[in-house]
Amino acid sequence: MSGEPICSVRGVEKHYPITRGLLRREVGRVRAVDGVSFDVERGEALGIVGESGSGKTTTAHALLGLEEPTAGEVRFEGDPVSELTGADRQDFRRRTQLIVQDPNDALDPRMTVGEAVAEPLKIHGLDDAERRRAVVADILERVGLSADDLNRYPHEFSGGEKQRISIARALVVSPDLIVADEPTSALDARVRSEILDLLDRVRREFDIALLFISHDLDVVRRNCDRVAVMYLGEIVERGATESVLADPAHPYTRVLLSSVPSLDPTDRALDRPLTDTVPDPSDPPSGCRFHPRCPDVIPPADLSVPAETWRAIAEFRFSVQAGELPEDAVGDPGTDDPGGDAEDPAAAVREAVGLGAELPDPDAEAAVDDAARRLADGDVDAADEALAAAFPSVCERETPAAVERPTVDEGERRKSGSVSCLRHGRESAGAVRSDGNGD
Numbered sequence: 176m177s178g179e180p181i182c183s184v185r186g187v188e189k190h191y192p193i194t195r196g197l198l199r200r201e202v203g204r205v206r207a208v209d210g211v212s213f214d215v216e217r218g219e220a221l222g223i224v225g226e227s228g229s230g231k232t233t234t235a236h237a238l239l240g241l242e243e244p245t246a247g248e249v250r251f252e253g254d255p256v257s258e259l260t261g262a263d264r265q266d267f268r269r270r271t272q273l274i275v276q277d278p279n280d281a282l283d284p285r286m287t288v289g290e291a292v293a294e295p296l297k298i299h300g301l302d303d304a305e306r307r308r309a310v311v312a313d314i315l316e317r318v319g320l321s322a323d324d325l326n327r328y329p330h331e332f333s334g335g336e337k338q339r340i341s342i343a344r345a346l347v348v349s350p351d352l353i354v355a356d357e358p359t360s361a362l363d364a365r366v367r368s369e370i371l372d373l374l375d376r377v378r379r380e381f382d383i384a385l386l387f388i389s390h391d392l393d394v395v396r397r398n399c400d401r402v403a404v405m406y407l408g409e410i411v412e413r414g415a416t417e418s419v420l421a422d423p424a425h426p427y428t429r430v431l432l433s434s435v436p437s438l439d440p441t442d443r444a445l446d447r448p449l450t451d452t453v454p455d456p457s458d459p460p461s462g463c464r465f466h467p468r469c470p471d472v473i474p475p476a477d478l479s480v481p482a483e484t485w486r487a488i489a490e491f492r493f494s495v496q497a498g499e500l501p502e503d504a505v506g507d508p509g510t511d512d513p514g515g516d517a518e519d520p521a522a523a524v525r526e527a528v529g530l531g532a533e534l535p536d537p538d539a540e541a542a543v544d545d546a547a548r549r550l551a552d553g554d555v556d557a558a559d560e561a562l563a564a565a566f567p568s569v570c571e572r573e574t575p576a577a578v579e580r581p582t583v584d585e586g587e588r589r590k591s592g593s594v595s596c597l598r599h600g601r602e603s604a605g606a607v608r609s610d611g612n613g614d
């Protein structure tokens with residue numbers, strides 16, 4: 176890619192206040208997007224992926240000027256979007272279009288298809304009704320519908336056809352950038368594939384940049400040149416789609432990949448997250464935000480146990496913290512027989528969390544045993560504190576900077592992008608600028 180990006184996003188934050196009481200006193204903030212920077216190059220397809228709640232839609236809305244960022248800036252062809260007024264703002268609105276997941280949200284049931292697709296043309300100043308009709312008929316043909324559909328109503332069409340109408344509505348004003356927010360997740364597999372092909376075709380035909388918001392890595396693999404992976408309001412990895420998906424450098428990207436059933440499951444088994452609970456974005460974890468779920472969380476330097484034992488300890492620690500322990504791993508504090516009927520309740524807890532065998536590191540053994548006893552007594556908070564004190568990780572203390580993704584080979588996948596993980600480049604010289612694409 177060369178030249179100025181069509182759109183650049185720099186340090187964008189969007190925090191939603193949490194208010195209480197009649198006076199709507201602010202008691203906290205949902206950090207939906209928390210310092211995101213990226214460029215969208217002309218004509219490229221960029222994917223933003225992440226679990227539900229990671230901040231993808233909020234990022235897209237900030238980029239389109241539909242949400243005012245709490246901090247940071249969006250520029251369109253170099254101009255700050257927040258400062259556009261009058262005709263410039265109108266022009267920005269025309270040149271950036273949004274396609275949403277459910278086409279019913281975009282289509283007025285009382286308007287014919289012809290009226291719906293012509294509406295943006297009218298808004299943006301094409302007053303000649305005959306000319307509008309001709310443009311609309313042409314665009315309907317290009318998205319796989321027919322000029323005969325002009326006088327029909329949305330309810331006469333299937334979900335896939337309605338999404339084609341939405342795409343026509345976006346295309347008709349000749350945009351430079353389309354944001355497609357989960358455009359196919361409401362469709363069945365065959366129709367999904369057709370719509371993805373259509374979006375890819377029209378992007379190339381009309382030389383439009385496409386920002387694809389999706390939780391589905393297969394969609395990104397198929398349609399996007401580059402990908403940015405979001406977790407709890409931050410971009411944790413980015414780069415050429417082929418490189419990132421073939422050699423994911425961030426454990427979170429690996430976790431996302433391991434949840435795609437079509438990929439080889441055998442070597443992805445270890446990429447199961449330690450816990451399922453996504454932390455609350457109003458109180459994100461310290462350090463690396465992914466650390467309480469990270470299957471690759473860094474052990475304390477003085478811990479001397481095999482890697483799989485550390486994984487079990489980390490899973491124990493963060494499951495206690497998230498309140499995600501198996502039922503039989505917590506005793507009932509209200510009984511005289513803590514830990515239930517088991518002969519040795521603490522041993523039963525350890526068995527339940529996969530740490531039944533004595534650990535080779537005596538300090539670790541004592542700490543796990545202590546936590547297990549406290550759990551057997553039903554004191555989850557004390558167990559949590561004991562585990563946190565005994566097994567601290569640098570990942571909860573240090574915030575990872577974006578560094579270059581490791582180069583895998585000298586071939587096609589060399590263009591590597593960036594990753595924000597302490598497993599890569601701690602104290603590395605390869606720090607990537609934090610204000611751009613990082614690739």
Ligand SMILES: Nc1ncnc2c1ncn2[C@@H]1O[C@H](COP(=O)(O)OP(=O)(O)OP(=O)(O)O)[C@@H](O)[C@H]1O
Nearest residue numbers: 191205207225226227228229230231232233234456
């Ligand atoms: N208007 C709002 N007020 C308060 N919190 C909000 C608001 N909009 C979004 N959020 C919160 O911000 C976080 C990010 O939401 P967002 O919709 O951007 O995520 P997403 O990755 O697009 O998820 P999804 O795929 O479910 O749409 C979520 O925790 C969400 O609950």
